[in-house]
Amino acid sequence: MTAGAPATLHRLRQAVARIEGQQMVVDPAHPLLPLGIAAIDRHLQGGLMPMSLHEIAPATAWDLAAASGFAMRLAASLAQTRPGGETLWVQTGFAAQEAGGLYGPGCEPFGLSVARLLILAVPRPIDALWAMEEALRSRALTGVVAELPNDGRLADLTATRRLLLAAREGGTVGLLLRHRASPLTSAADTRWQVAAAPGEADRFGGLGPPAWVLSLVKNRRGATGRWRVVCNPAASISGSAGRSAAIHRVTGDRHAFAVPALSLGVAAAAADRPAGAPRARAG
Amino acid sequence: MWLRRLPTDRLARRARAPDDDVPLIVVEPVKSALRVAALDDAAAALGLSRGLPLADVRAMYPAVRVREADHAADRQLLEAVADWCDRYTPLVGLDPPDGLLLDIAGCAHLFGGEEALGRDLAARLTRQGFHVRLGLADTPGCAFAVARCGEARPEMRMVPPRAQRDALAPLPLAALRIEADIVAALAQAGLKRIADIMARPRAPLAARYGTALLRQLDRALGLEDEPIVPRLPLPSYVAERRFPDPIGRHDDVLATIAQLAQDLCAMLERRGEGARLLQVALYRADGKVHRLEAGAGEPLRDPRQMHRLFIERIAVVADACDPGFGYDMVRLSALMAEPLMPEQSGLDAGDDRAALAHLIDRLSARFGAQRLTRPLPRDTHVPERAVAAVPAQAVPDAVRLARTTPEDARSEDARSEWRLQDSLAPLRPLRLLAPPEQVEVINEVPDGAPARFTWRKRVHHVRAAEGPERIAMEWWNMEWGSDGPPVLPRDYFRVESREGLRAWLFRQDVHVTDEAGNRTGTTLPRWFVHGLFA
Numbered sequence: 135m136t137a138g139a140p141a142t143l144h145r146l147r148q149a150v151a152r153i154e155g156q157q158m159v160v161d162p163a164h165p166l167l168p169l170g171i172a173a174i175d176r177h178l179q180g181g182l183m184p185m186s187l188h189e190i191a192p193a194t195a196w197d198l199a200a201a202s203g204f205a206m207r208l209a210a211s212l213a214q215t216r217p218g219g220e221t222l223w224v225q226t227g228f229a230a231q232e233a234g235g236l237y238g239p240g241c242e243p244f245g246l247s248v249a250r251l252l253i254l255a256v257p258r259p260i261d262a263l264w265a266m267e268e269a270l271r272s273r274a275l276t277g278v279v280a281e282l283p284n285d286g287r288l289a290d291l292t293a294t295r296r297l298l299l300a301a302r303e304g305g306t307v308g309l310l311l312r313h314r315a316s317p318l319t320s321a322a323d324t325r326w327q328v329a330a331a332p333g334e335a336d337r338f339g340g341l342g343p344p345a346w347v348l349s350l351v352k353n354r355r356g357a358t359g360r361w362r363v364v365c366n367p368a369a370s371i372s373g374s375a376g377r378s379a380a381i382h383r384v385t386g387d388r389h390a391f392a393v394p395a396l397s398l399g400v401a402a403a404a405a406d407r408p409a410g411a412p413r414a415r416a417g
Numbered sequence: 418m419w420l421r422r423l424p425t426d427r428l429a430r431r432a433r434a435p436d437d438d439v440p441l442i443v444v445e446p447v448k449s450a451l452r453v454a455a456l457d458d459a460a461a462a463l464g465l466s467r468g469l470p471l472a473d474v475r476a477m478y479p480a481v482r483v484r485e486a487d488h489a490a491d492r493q494l495l496e497a498v499a500d501w502c503d504r505y506t507p508l509v510g511l512d513p514p515d516g517l518l519l520d521i522a523g524c525a526h527l528f529g530g531e532e533a534l535g536r537d538l539a540a541r542l543t544r545q546g547f548h549v550r551l552g553l554a555d556t557p558g559c560a561f562a563v564a565r566c567g568e569a570r571p572e573m574r575m576v577p578p579r580a581q582r583d584a585l586a587p588l589p590l591a592a593l594r595i596e597a598d599i600v601a602a603l604a605q606a607g608l609k610r611i612a613d614i615m616a617r618p619r620a621p622l623a624a625r626y627g628t629a630l631l632r633q634l635d636r637a638l639g640l641e642d643e644p645i646v647p648r649l650p651l652p653s654y655v656a657e658r659r660f661p662d663p664i665g666r667h668d669d670v671l672a673t674i675a676q677l678a679q680d681l682c683a684m685l686e687r688r689g690e691g692a693r694l695l696q697v698a699l700y701r702a703d704g705k706v707h708r709l710e711a712g713a714g715e716p717l718r719d720p721r722q723m724h725r726l727f728i729e730r731i732a733v734v735a736d737a738c739d740p741g742f743g744y745d746m747v748r749l750s751a752l753m754a755e756p757l758m759p760e761q762s763g764l765d766a767g768d769d770r771a772a773l774a775h776l777i778d779r780l781s782a783r784f785g786a787q788r789l790t791r792p793l794p795r796d797t798h799v800p801e802r803a804v805a806a807v808p809a810q811a812v813p814d815a816v817r818l819a820r821t822t823p824e825d826a827r828s829e830d831a832r833s834e835w836r837l838q839d840s841l842a843p844l845r846p847l848r849l850l851a852p853p854e855q856v857e858v859i860n861e862v863p864d865g866a867p868a869r870f871t872w873r874k875r876v877h878h879v880r881a882a883e884g885p886e887r888i889a890m891e892w893w894n895m896e897w898g899s900d901g902p903p904v905l906p907r908d909y910f911r912v913e914s915r916e917g918l919r920a921w922l923f924r925q926d927v928h929v930t931d932e933a934g935n936r937t938g939t940t941l942p943r944w945f946v947h948g949l950f951a
Contacts, residue, residue: 203951238792330917
């Protein structure tokens with residue numbers, strides 16, 4: 135079996151399914167990545183597309199840490215889909231100086247083990263794109279996050295298309311973290327904007343878990359939306375303390391704030407669950 | 418090998434229009450008078466010799482060109498030639514100020530015999546503009562003597578094996594590399610040739626003139642060993658290719674490296690080893706050598722992976738590596754090799770850890786091993802030092818962790834999940850600013866949490882705060898003044914602003930010093946932001 139066989143098989147299956155008029159068949163080796171929140175997962179038709187590129191940008195310059203946290207959370211979930219999965223975080227020198235470098239012990243609350251993290255410091259943004267493409271194409275990693283300073287002008291339609299193809303070939307998920315939301319069109323599957331929101335106090339009166347407002351600005355396979363979520367550091371899905379309430383489904387441009395907090399708990403290793411098992415609801 | 422006219426050759430090579438007719442001499446100050454240090458052939462033909470004062474030379478021949486001596490440049494040129502001679506044998510030693518010693522014991526057959534090697538070497542060096550004289554013998558001492566002392570022609574003198582005695586006999590004593598005053602003392606005693614010493618009893622010679630004389634004689638005759646100290650480390654495995662017509666194109670060089678990688682891997686496989694450090698040496702036709710190195714985190718034996726490593730490496734240095742007239746020899750050597758057991762990979766395409774090691778090697782070859790790091794925790798409380806960025810190539814353990822079976826890896830992940838849920842561990846920010854940036858803070862209580870802070874020209878109102886967490890600086894790492902530790906501890910606060918920005922601030926009290934630099938007893942608080950939480 136050649137190394138490119140699984141991806142080819144998946145593509146053939148999809149082509150056959152399309153010809154036969156069925157829905158898209160999910161490759162069991164690369165399942166969709168659910169965020170653990172029912173409302174968002176419904177918008178994403180089950181979860182984030184595997185083997186593709188997703189973009190994350192902060193709403194304002196002060197929300198960059200929140201956007202990094204969201205990217206880190208996604209990377210941690212990806213790392214858990216495969217035993218021994220490693221993540222690469224690519225940073226340019228300028229980005230590290232302006233917004234701070236990635237700090238190892240700060241990744242632990244998101245579920246990413248520091249032993250499985252590789253950090254690459256590149257001199258220029260074009261090197262960051264090159265490194266991301268190489269890393270996506272090799273089958274060695276589960277997730278690659280690349281930070282582009284300013285608005286990442288270099289990651290335009292052609293560059294993101296290349297990254298998407300590299301991700302499909304290597305079976306990895308690429309997360310492009312821009313420092314500023316950019317109006318450029320891109321070939322990414324989904325585009326998120328993250329803003330920090332005031333969180334709730336924990337039971338001692340101190341700072342509770344971080345809260346974000348996630349806006350799904352572009353979604354290739356569904357509608358856009360906006361939600362306020364809370365990232366519980368180390369709560370399992372079944373044991374989270376959230377309140378459930380009716381969630382307004384938003385379509386198009388009309389945004390409605392979902393009032394109660396939905397929690398983005400640490401997902402159990404997906405390898406344990408057969409595809410299609412009912413997922414425990416969070417919050 | 419003796420480069421007879423090294424200083425003048427160096428100057429003549431650099432001159433654009435070679436002036437063969439005008440003699441050139443190099444002078445250096447000896448005991449506060451300028452004396453001739455080196456001359457070229459034209460000056461020697463005029464009858465000048467070393468040691469003549471410059472004033473005399475100018476008086477006799479006013480048209481002679483004079484230059485200052487530059488020993489550092491001569492030495493550099495000698496080393497460059499030594500590096501180039503690496504193509505014949507890896508054992509090249511310097512014999513300053515203007516000689517080289519090459520050990521061609523096992524390499525002569527590659528060039529068609531010792532004489533052919535010597536002639537090739539002499540021809541190439543002459544083409545590069547050097548005047549060279551070669552001596553070939555069983556021992557370095559004999560070769561030195563034969564090369565330096567003797568008639569001008571032929572340019573290469575070969576001493577048949579085990580015939581050192583006959584070759585050395587008629588040569589003067591200075592050829593044995595002994596001190597000039599011992600040579601003068603022996604001349605006074607009437608001993609001028611090596612044959613005179615060889616015939617005499619040894620004990621009185623040793624008593625009168627020291628043991629160095631006899632040791633050099635023994636070394637020259639081969640009774641004692643004299644090792645050559647090679648300049649560059651000896652590689653374990655070498656594969657090379659010579660081109661009668663020099664190549665210069667980028668693609669040709671890469672294709673050659675691919676073929677050499679195949680040969681090298683065949684050699685490695687026979688011994689069951691893998692290469693950790695590879696070097697490609699490109700020998701230019703005009704004498705310059707370019708060397709490129711690439712390392713691997715784990716022993717490597719796949720020719721395609723080696724080829725890819727050098728594609729990245731050459732892409733980085735493509736501008737600096739100018740082929741000039743072309744490369745006439747390309748050599749791939751494995752400088753460091755480690756045992757590598759062949760492993761049975763699974764039937765499915767799950768060879769992730771090898772792919773990961775290869776990706777790490779390629780990214781390190783492209784950007785440098787220091788840029789791709791793993792954050793490893795260090796045993797210290799100080800936040801900026803708590804993480805060591807270790808080059809990923811140097812941490813094979815993390816890759817070997819992935820070698821465990823999927824069950825082990827899953828249980829290890831589960832164990833780390835339990836560890837992550839330790840809620841008593843203090844939280845650390847996701848991004849750390851280096852260095853911490855100073856902020857203006859307004860707080861209600863001097864020691865308490867901030868109520869408002871101004872950072873990067875924007876005012877943030879604090880909605881909730883946690884802290885303080887006191888982190889003391891390590892007293893064992895700092896120098897102490899006479900009145901206590903110079904750096905006071907920091908009080909860290911986790912604050913959240915009204916907009917949701919979460920920052921890690923700390924307050925540090927700084928000693929107040931007056932103009933003389935002495936400490937007054939008071940301290941002033943200063944606030945910094947050190948990191949940002951998600």
